[in-house]
Amino acid sequence: MNIIRKGELLEVIIPAKWNQITIDQLLREVWSGPKKQIHQLRTDKAVLLNGEQANWHFPMSTGDRLQIKFFLEKDFGVIPSFHNIDILYEDDHLLVVNKPAGMDTHPNEPTEVNTLANAVAFYLQANGEFRKVQHIHRLDQNTTGAILFAKYPFIAAILDRMLEQREISRIYLAIIDGMIKGKKGTIQKPIGRDRHHPTKRRVSPTGQNAVTHYQVLKTFPNQNRTLIQCKLDTGRTHQIRVHLSSIGHPLTGDLLYGGKPGYSRQALHAAMLTFIHPLTNEKIECRAPFLDEPPIFPDQSLEWIKR
Structure with missing residues (x-):
């Protein structure tokens, strides 16, 4: 599927399978977006079709160019702080990070800087991405492994729903x-x-x-x-x-x-995280390598997992 980021915009070239559906149907039914954020996109006139303000109830055609302002700069919500982190997967919409032991997922106080969320904020900042850091689930301080983060509110809401409906396998x-x-x-x-x-x-x-x-x-x-x-x-x-x-x-x-x-x-x-990407429909499978020194789990443990 032809979905790319262009600055603040997510650009989608409408594929044949979406021929004759409306923008409203795409956001609500296909992507199962949250009502509140869909309403905000409409209010902000943040959706363009072929470079012009879109009629949300007019059927789109194969090859149309849909653009949505998803990538607006936001405050990180936490203090960016450098820590070495292991990125298991990343694209314009989300990232999966391998959390080490001894690190909280997110701060419990605004001044905290030693959590995974602080490290993710620093990583994004270093890459020129100013995004509110949003974890989709948590791990205990001394549990290691894969944690999913969203890069903007619309995708975060979709991933929250997927987690609730058990469409994200952990x-x-x-x-x-x-x-x-x-x-x-x-x-x-x-x-x-x-x-x-x-x-x-x-x-x-x-x-x-x-x-x-x-x-x-x-x-x-x-x-x-x-x-x-x-x-x-x-x-x-x-x-x-x-x-x-x-x-x-x-x-x-x-x-x-x-x-x-x-x-x-x-x-x-948290050894494996698997889900279907809500926008691209790609299967994302992340296996989190062990980080403990000295080791706790046998090296072959990831290979022994049964689906």
């Missing part, structure tokens, strides 16, 4: 204490706050619905540990950590949830 690798029974399973237990600990979560009948699927990849009998992969239907805080602890197999190194010592952090890594 596969985690985890090393757990003990030899788990069976090759695969599903944990469906609601998760809520722990009244006795400010940052801890627990299984609670009054908590939010949470579903974790797991599959055994390799066992380590001599260490009494198991390597599993996890896939989430929901994205609750500490979900994998709480769920695995609740069935008697906490993450190795996760002292907060009863895991045995063994590593400098909980053995959890």
Whole structure:
């Protein structure tokens, strides 16, 4: 599909499959854009068709040139701060970053500068892109792996919806204490706050619905540990950590949830992120290399993942 950035504009050459649909249909039905932002685009007269102000309800034709002002400069929303980061994928619309251990996803206070969001802001600034940094999901401070960022509000809203509707697949690798029974399973237990600990979560009948699927990849009998992969239907805080602890197999190194010592952090890594690009329809698959020194996961673990 012919979609390119030209300065502030996203330019789309209308393909045959979109012949005779309107701009309104494209934004609302094809791209499933958010109503609020579509309304703002209309109010700002930010959409052109063949170089002129567009009639949103007039059918477009194959070969028409649609231009939308998506790439307006914005304040980063965080303080740009240099940190080495591993970019797994990037285009004009989004980027996927491999988060190291010991780093928060985003600041909790405006003055914080040591988070992944600060590092992404610096990276964008160094490349001449002034964009509000928008993470689509989070990882705990001591969980490593792939995190998806959007570069402008329209794409962020679409990616948020895709995540909610499970159109973005996230596969985690985890090393757990003990030899788990069976090759695969599903944990469906609601998760809520722990009244006795400010940052801890627990299984609670009054908590939010949470579903974790797991599959055994390799066992380590001599260490009494198991390597599993996890896939989430929901994205609750500490979900994998709480769920695995609740069935008697906490993450190795996760002292907060009863895991045995063994590593400098909980053995959890967001290994793979897969989705269909909402604008280009390309399949994006990102595998996040391990960053730990000394290593936690076996080198071959990424190859053992089962779809």
